[in-house]
Amino acid sequence: xxxDFDVLVVGAGILGAGTAEALAKERHSVVILEQLGIAAAxxxxxxxxxHGGLRYxxxxxxxxxxxCLRERHWLLENKPQLxxxxxxxxxxxxxxxxxxxxxxxxxxxxxxxxxIGSEASRFRALPKSEWDTLPGLKQEDxxxxxxxxxxxxxxxxxxxxxxxxAIAHGAQIICPGSLVGAEVTEEGVRVDYVADGKLNTLHxxxxxxxxxxxxxxxxxxxxxxxxxxxxxxxxxTHILLPLSLGNKIFYVEAEDHRAVFVMSWQDKTLVGTTERxxxxxxxxxxxxxEEEAYLLRTVQQYxxxxxxxxxxxxxxxxxxxxxxxxxxxxxxxxxxxxMICCDNERNPRILAVAGGKLTSYRATxxxxxxxxxxxxQAGQPITTKNTPTKSEDSSSERERNx
Numbered sequence: 001x002x003x004d005f006d007v008l009v010v011g012a013g014i015l016g017a018g019t020a021e022a023l024a025k026e027r028h029s030v031v032i033l034e035q036l037g038i039a040a041a042x043x044x045x046x047x048x049x050x051h052g053g054l055r056y057x058x059x060x061x062x063x064x065x066x067x068c069l070r071e072r073h074w075l076l077e078n079k080p081q082l083x084x085x086x087x088x089x090x091x092x093x094x095x096x097x098x099x100x101x102x103x104x105x106x107x108x109x110x111x112x113x114x115x116i117g118s119e120a121s122r123f124r125a126l127p128k129s130e131w132d133t134l135p136g137l138k139q140e141d142x143x144x145x146x147x148x149x150x151x152x153x154x155x156x157x158x159x160x161x162x163x164x165x166a167i168a169h170g171a172q173i174i175c176p177g178s179l180v181g182a183e184v185t186e187e188g189v190r191v192d193y194v195a196d197g198k199l200n201t202l203h204x205x206x207x208x209x210x211x212x213x214x215x216x217x218x219x220x221x222x223x224x225x226x227x228x229x230x231x232x233x234x235x236x237t238h239i240l241l242p243l244s245l246g247n248k249i250f251y252v253e254a255e256d257h258r259a260v261f262v263m264s265w266q267d268k269t270l271v272g273t274t275e276r277x278x279x280x281x282x283x284x285x286x287x288x289x290e291e292e293a294y295l296l297r298t299v300q301q302y303x304x305x306x307x308x309x310x311x312x313x314x315x316x317x318x319x320x321x322x323x324x325x326x327x328x329x330x331x332x333x334x335x336x337x338x339m340i341c342c343d344n345e346r347n348p349r350i351l352a353v354a355g356g357k358l359t360s361y362r363a364t365x366x367x368x369x370x371x372x373x374x375x376x377q378a379g380q381p382i383t384t385k386n387t388p389t390k391s392e393d394s395s396s397e398r399e400r401n402x
Contacts, residue, residue: 004029004031004202004203004204005029005030005031005172005202005203005204005205006023006028006029006030006204006205006206006376007023007028007029007030007031007204007205007206007207007208007372008030008031008032008033008182008189008191008202008204008206008207008208009023009030009031009032009033009207009208009210010032010033010034010179010207010208010209010210010211010218011032011033011034011209011210011211011212011214011218012032012034012037012038012039012040012159012163012173012175013039013040013041013042013043013159013210013211013212014039014043014155014158014159014162014358014361015210015212015338015353015356015361015364015365016032016034016208016210016211017032017038017039017043017159017162017163017166017361018162018361018362018364018365019208019210019353019364019365019368019369020032020163020166020171021162021163021165021166021169021171021365022362022365022366022368022369023166023171023365023369024166024167024169024170024171025169026369027170028376029170030166030170030171030172031171031172031173031174031202031204032163032166032171032172032173032174032175033173033174033175033177033178033179033191033193034173034174034175034176034177035175035176035177035178035179035214036176036283037175037176038156038159038160038163038175039155039156039159039160041212041213041282041320041321042212042213042320042321042322043155043156043159043212043358044155044156044159044320045155045236045238045318045319045320046155046320046358047238047261047263047270047272047273048152048153048154048155048263048265048270049150049151049152049153049261049263049358049359050071050072050075050076050083050150050151050152050153050358050359051068051072051150051151051359052065052066052068052069052072052110052113052114052150052359053065053068053336053357053359054106054107054110054148054150054251055259056336057106057109057110058106059334059335061335061336061337062113063337064335064336064337064357064360065110065113066113067360067363068357068359068360068363069110069113069114069115070363071359071360071361071362071363072150072151072359073115074362075151075153075359076151079158079161082153082154082157082158082161083151083152083153083158084151084152084153085149085150085151086149086150086151086152086247086248086249086264087147087148087149087247087248087249088147088148088149088150088248088249088250088251089126089134089137089145089146089147089248089249089250089251090103090145090146090147090148090250090251090252091134091137091138091142091144091145091250091252091302092142092143092144092145092146093138093141093142093143094141094143095141096143096253097253097257099143100125100143100144100146103144103146104125104146107123107146107148108123110123110148111123111148122148122149123146123147123148123149124146124147125144125145125146125147126144126145126146126147130145131145134248134250135245135246135248135303135305136245136303136304136305136306137250137302137303138301138302138303138304150249152249152263153358155358158358162361174193174195176195177193177194177195178193178194178195179191179192179193179218179221180192180193180194180199180221181221181222181223182207182221182222182223182350183222183223184223184224184343184349184350187203188203188204188205188206188349189203189204189205189206189207189349189350190203191203191204191207205349205375205376206348206349206350206351206372206375207222207349207350207351208351208352208353208368208372209222209350209351209352209353210353212282212321212323213233213282213285213321213323214282215228215231215323215352215353215354216228216231218352219352222350224343224350226341226342226343226350226352227341228339228341228352228354229325229326229339229341229354230325230326231323231324231325231326231339231354231355232277232323232324232325232326232327233277233278233279233282233321233322233323233324234275234276234277234278234321234322234324235274235275235276235277235278235285235319235320235321235322236272236273236274236275236319236320236321236322237272237273237274237287237288237291237292237295237317237318237319238270238271238272238273238287238295238317238318238319239270239271239272239287239292239295239296239314239316239317240265240268240269240270240271240314240315240316240317241268241269241270241271241296241299241306241309241313241314241315242268242309242313242315243268243269243305243306244264244267244268244269245262245264245269245303246264247264248264249261249262249263249264250262250263250302252298252299252301252302254294254297254298255294255297255298255301258275260272260273260295260298260299261273262298262299262302262303268315269299269306271295271296271298271299272295274291274294274295276288276291278321282321285319285320285321286319287317287318287319289311291319292311292314292317293311296309296311296314322355323354323355324336324355325339325355335355336355336356336357337355337356338353338354338355338356338357338360338364338367339353339354339355339356340352340353340364340367340368340371342371345371345374346374347374347375347378348371348372348374348375349375351368351371351372353368
């Protein structure tokens with residue numbers, strides 16, 4: 001039996017894109033199978049941030065924060081057209097959950113993990129004389145304002161850029177295309193999929209399931225199916241308001257003490273996010289009226305110029321799904337580490353990736369490549385171009401123009 005590709009990657013979100021790019025750069029032949037479109041789901045519905053995750057220090061996720069800060073540095077250096085530093089402001093009030101000393105301690109640790117001496121690690125408490133420079137921010141009972149720096153991006157544009165890089169290094173993409181089934185054989189993995197209304201088959205050495213909120217559904221179509229860690233889907237909503245707060249991002253507390261970002265975005269203001277359990281088809285996740293009202297109340301609590309807005313004034317809203325470890329504790333406290341499992345550690349043929357963060361997509365891809373090393377060592381990777389099936393070729397041509 002001939003092998004068409006080294007690896008099939010299911011999903012063209014940021015993790016699938018990053019995995020395909022990493023494989024292609026190592027001269028492995030790779031094809032991406034995507035059912036909807038590049039960055040069609042979670043990877044276009046995030047908070048648009050490239051950051052270490054200051055709040056993850058509170059739950060002890062120091063390794064994740066350090067990893068993400070290293071990746072932030074790389075992205076700022078290598079993708080300046082897509083990732084840029086932005087000032088973040090944390091106002092602390094008398095009734096805030098975290099007092100000034102605690103926030104200062106967290107920022108000090110964040111700076112240490114960023115690399116003391118780097119421009120990105122700088123933070124300071126704004127003197128009271130500068131509070132008036134923050135547009136419309138509530139001054140009553142304000143104790144302190146801290147400023148630090150993190151990065152912002154267009155998540156969908158970043159994902160498209162990574163897919164384009166993967167294609168430039170030889171990867172192919174089938175989109176739209178849906179996995180029907182995948183079966184491990186003695187030679188590799190037989191994959192059946194539908195594209196252009198036709199059932200097609202290809203053979204690969206391995207399959208990597210990067211289908212995000214569909215990870216469990218995709219897993220059921222693989223034989224053998226993997227024992228995935230228990231996971232929950234958690235929906236997060238953002239709203240877009242018709243005003244600008246300048247080139248600033250504010251880190252504020254909602255009425256229930258959850259952290260909420262109030263961000264400049266395309267001359268408007270993006271506010272998010274919420275956290276609620278989601279059950280059902282990931283295609284059907286949408287913001288609820290309660291979430292929109294909650295986020296609007298949050299921003300109105302802090303900024304006077306937003307208090308005349310009504311829910312019907314919201315320009316746009318969207319909801320995305322996080323894949324998090326199943327737990328009784330709140331989503332806020334759960335690990336954001338990527339979870340990677342495979343059918344066989346000695347010679348993995350099927351891998352599945354759950355969770356992870358936009359910022360750390362490259363780090364996750366490196367871990368996947370390391371998992372696949374035994375598979376590639378068992379035979380020389382394919383380095384010649386393959387002739388795709390008719391449906392692959394036409395889909396590939398459509399998606400090259402990104």
